[in-house]
Amino acid sequence: MTADAVAWILLLAVAAYACGGGVDYGAGFWDLFAGGAERGERPRRLIDHAMAPVWETNNVWLVFVLILMWTGFPVLFEAVFSAMWLPLALAAVGLVLRGAGFALRKPTRRLARRRIYGAAFAVCSLLTPFFLGAAAGGVASGRAAPGVTASAEVWANATSVVAGLLAIAATAFLGAVFLTADARRFGERDLVIYFRLRAWCSLVAVGVLALIGLSVTRKHTTYVYHGLTHGFGLLLVLLSIAAAAATALLIGTHAPGWARYTSVASVALVIAAWGIAQRPYLVPTSLTVQQAAGATKPLQWLMLVTAIALVLVGPALVLLYRLDTHGMLEAQTDADVERGAAQGQR
Amino acid sequence: MMGRWGDVFGLGFGIEAWAFFLEAVFIAVYLYGWRRLKPWTHFWLGVPLPLAALMGAFGIIGANAWMNTPQGFTLDAAGRPVNVSVQQAVFTPMFGPQYWHFVVAMYLTAGYVVAGIYAVGWLRGRRDRYHKLGFCVPFTIAAVLTPLQFFLGDDIARQIFHKQPVKFAAAEIVWDTGTHVPEYLFGRLQPDGTVKGGLKISDLNSILAGFSRDTQVTGLTSVPAADRPTTAEATLAHWTFDIMAMIGSALILLALWYGWCWLRRRDLPRSRWFFRCAALAGAASVVTVECGWITTEVGRQPWIVYRNMRVSDAVTPTSAAALWTMFGIVVVVYVLVFGAFMGVVLRMSRRWQRADLGLVRPAADGPETDTPYGPRPELPAARAADAPSPQGPDASAPGSMR
Incomplete structure (x- = not known):
């Protein structure tokens, strides 16, 4: 019972990371494909501007996911991290490099160096979600079962590759939707059109990849496939498609801000559908929630910790996003400080 | 290690996770709020930071102290921990x-x-x-x-x-x-x-x-x-x-x-x-x-x-060669990142030195050249204050305190 509840919380945290982190990776994706220094200057500036205050927070969900895994389901953690340590380690390296690249690009002036840091940031924004998606594919296809030793087959199979690509496409979609809204917020008309087009394209890519994925991986993921095409799982998938369609419509209107909610809903609903389709397994047909669950008392405490986290972190997150969307958060620059000093002197 | 002991001592990290969240949120507000927030609002939104840091340390040190003086469980016949007591596992002797x-x-x-x-x-x-x-x-x-x-x-x-x-x-x-x-x-x-x-x-x-x-x-x-x-x-x-x-x-x-x-x-x-x-x-x-x-x-x-x-x-069956390679990659990545960081900081400092010497800030030499956390003022009064006489005007206070 407690284990089930914690499993739901884990699923929620995964969904939150897919959305929060996804927007962030997506911004990196569009940074990579923004073109040369001249052509890509304005989109990059928007990406930088929109991402800077919130990117760190968006990635903390991953920490929460890890903690829920090892405290709540130690067996799952051991299985997943033993079988797929390589993609997960590479994802971690990617996380470090992209953070460093993003942070170091800002104060660098010479174009060549900016390119290096920008490339580190943008390339890792693709690799990290790919490896995380591949790991998710390894779980969904039941390959990361307890006791399986690490091998490329666990995470470099058809399911994993499709899941990785799907992860990249989904982050690109989320990123483009949020950047459209940001462009609108900053009053950059042409960038609204620029990112809107990209949002539509990536949505199409997500759809195509999902269809290919379902057909290619069908025989490896029978359990999850069945769950996704029947009953409650199917319902969530349909709702997700509806949300994605609503996003495509909303993003074309004068209030693309609303599209952010529907795009997040569509991604979160897919994750939820995946969770529902796997029930009662954490790793399909070899490890159930009950088998993987840790001791009862820590699980109960974990729920308490989550409740306190909601109370403490929830308002803080709301505050951050509100300040951000109200334009209260902006980096200081050389020019700013000089102006400030000049005023102080008068 | 985590497969066997994760549920016994992992909870401390849960506390660290909120701390991490709060830190990420408030550091962002602190760093990016200088410009638009009212000074006192900005100050008060920075206050939770040290508390979040103390909370984060609580989780990490709780886990490490548990590894030093583990308790809060008994071992069953198969050697697996049972009867977990969370309070005891968090507040260990060390x-x-x-x-x-x-x-x-x-x-x-x-x-x-x-x-x-x-x-x-x-x-x-x-x-x-x-x-x-x-x-x-x-x-x-x-x-x-x-x-x-x-x-x-x-x-x-x-x-x-x-x-x-x-x-x-x-x-x-x-x-x-x-x-x-x-x-x-x-x-x-x-x-x-x-x-x-x-x-x-x-x-x-x-x-x-x-x-x-x-x-x-x-x-x-x-x-x-x-x-x-x-x-x-x-x-x-x-x-x-x-x-x-x-x-x-x-x-x-x-x-x-x-x-x-x-x-x-x-x-x-x-x-x-x-x-x-x-x-x-x-x-x-x-x-x-x-x-x-x-x-x-x-x-x-x-x-x-x-x-x-x-x-x-506690070691997994992963081969030693693979582990050494991965370790090598991690070391190389961190050395590179640290080196790049030092390089950027030193270049910023040199740039500001030039500015302090009165050489005008080089005009924009490419897109987006405005850097964050700019130099302290390079104004005549500040240069006067750089001279040995300590009673220079307050012009050299950080610009952000205007």
């Missing part, structure tokens, strides 16, 4: 001493590192109010914490003596259990139990551990060779322990020097040597922190969970 020692070490290190940067500026002739504040505020905090840390360090050593006697034996290279144990400063432990080199002080170890020459100190040979650190590991733990204690003592002298001048003249010491030492203190305290971690981690060998799980049992 938790208190480790937590305070660590938290104070962090604030102290931060203080010396920041002050060290301004000390370098001071040595280069920047004597304005901004540099004075930049030096005095962090250095005062660190100087006050240093003697406190001396007592906390002494306390944690004695707690280790009582609760992890073998680690204490390693850190002090005590071979045989006995009384009237001498203290060695450095020296190398040989496989036969003798000590080569180093300075030997009779009876001091017993006195430090229990305030009397007759205090019995447990030696490494009290446990089988397979259950204790090797002589090389013991020597390493001993050296890092001694380096930590030495630097700590040196920092106390530095803090006393500062306090003495402040009491007598209400001003900073005049000697350039003071500022040279202060500039070094930052790097020295980082070394000290690393030494402390090496002592506690190497001194626990061969255990990852003291007396419950060996490092060799």
Whole structure:
């Protein structure tokens, strides 16, 4: 019972990371494909501007996911991290490099160096979600079962590759939707059109990849496939498609801000559908929630910790996003400080 | 390791996760809020940061202290932990001493590192109010914490003596259990139990551990060779322990020097040597922190969970070559990132130096050249304040405080 509840919380945290982190990776994706220094200057500036205050927070969900895994389901953690340590380690390296690249690009002036840091940031924004998606594919296809030793087959199979690509496409979609809204917020008309087009394209890519994925991986993921095409799982998938369609419509209107909610809903609903389709397994047909669950008392405490986290972190997150969307958060620059000093002197 | 023990001691990390969240949120508000938020709103939104840091340390140190003195579970017939008690697993015997020692070490290190940067500026002739504040505020905090840390360090050593006697034996290279144990400063432990080199002080170890020459100190040979650190590991733990204690003592002298001048003249010491030492203190305290971690981690060998799980049992079947490769990649990545970071910071500093010298800030030489956290003002008045006369106008206060 407690284990089930914690499993739901884990699923929620995964969904939150897919959305929060996804927007962030997506911004990196569009940074990579923004073109040369001249052509890509304005989109990059928007990406930088929109991402800077919130990117760190968006990635903390991953920490929460890890903690829920090892405290709540130690067996799952051991299985997943033993079988797929390589993609997960590479994802971690990617996380470090992209953070460093993003942070170091800002104060660098010479174009060549900016390119290096920008490339580190943008390339890792693709690799990290790919490896995380591949790991998710390894779980969904039941390959990361307890006791399986690490091998490329666990995470470099058809399911994993499709899941990785799907992860990249989904982050690109989320990123483009949020950047459209940001462009609108900053009053950059042409960038609204620029990112809107990209949002539509990536949505199409997500759809195509999902269809290919379902057909290619069908025989490896029978359990999850069945769950996704029947009953409650199917319902969530349909709702997700509806949300994605609503996003495509909303993003074309004068209030693309609303599209952010529907795009997040569509991604979160897919994750939820995946969770529902796997029930009662954490790793399909070899490890159930009950088998993987840790001791009862820590699980109960974990729920308490989550409740306190909601109370403490929830308002803080709301505050951050509100300040951000109200334009209260902006980096200081050389020019700013000089102006400030000049005023102080008068 | 996590598969077997995750549910016993993983919860501390849960607390760390909120702390991490709160930190990420409030640091973003702090860094990006200078421009638009009202000054007091901005200040109050920064207040939760130190609290979140204390909370984060709680989780991390809770987990590490549990590895040193594990409790809060019983083992069933198959050797798996059952009857988990979360309270006991979080508040383990080593938790208190480790937590305070660590938290104070962090604030102290931060203080010396920041002050060290301004000390370098001071040595280069920047004597304005901004540099004075930049030096005095962090250095005062660190100087006050240093003697406190001396007592906390002494306390944690004695707690280790009582609760992890073998680690204490390693850190002090005590071979045989006995009384009237001498203290060695450095020296190398040989496989036969003798000590080569180093300075030997009779009876001091017993006195430090229990305030009397007759205090019995447990030696490494009290446990089988397979259950204790090797002589090389013991020597390493001993050296890092001694380096930590030495630097700590040196920092106390530095803090006393500062306090003495402040009491007598209400001003900073005049000697350039003071500022040279202060500039070094930052790097020295980082070394000290690393030494402390090496002592506690190497001194626990061969255990990852003291007396419950060996490092060799926690290792996954992953091949050694793969692990070394991955480790190599991680080291290379961090060296590159750190190098790039230092390069960027140094270039920023050079750029601002040029600006301070009155050379006009180079005009925009490409897209997006405006950098964050710009230079302090390069205005005529500020340059006047750079001259030795300390009563320059406040123009050199950070621009953000307008």
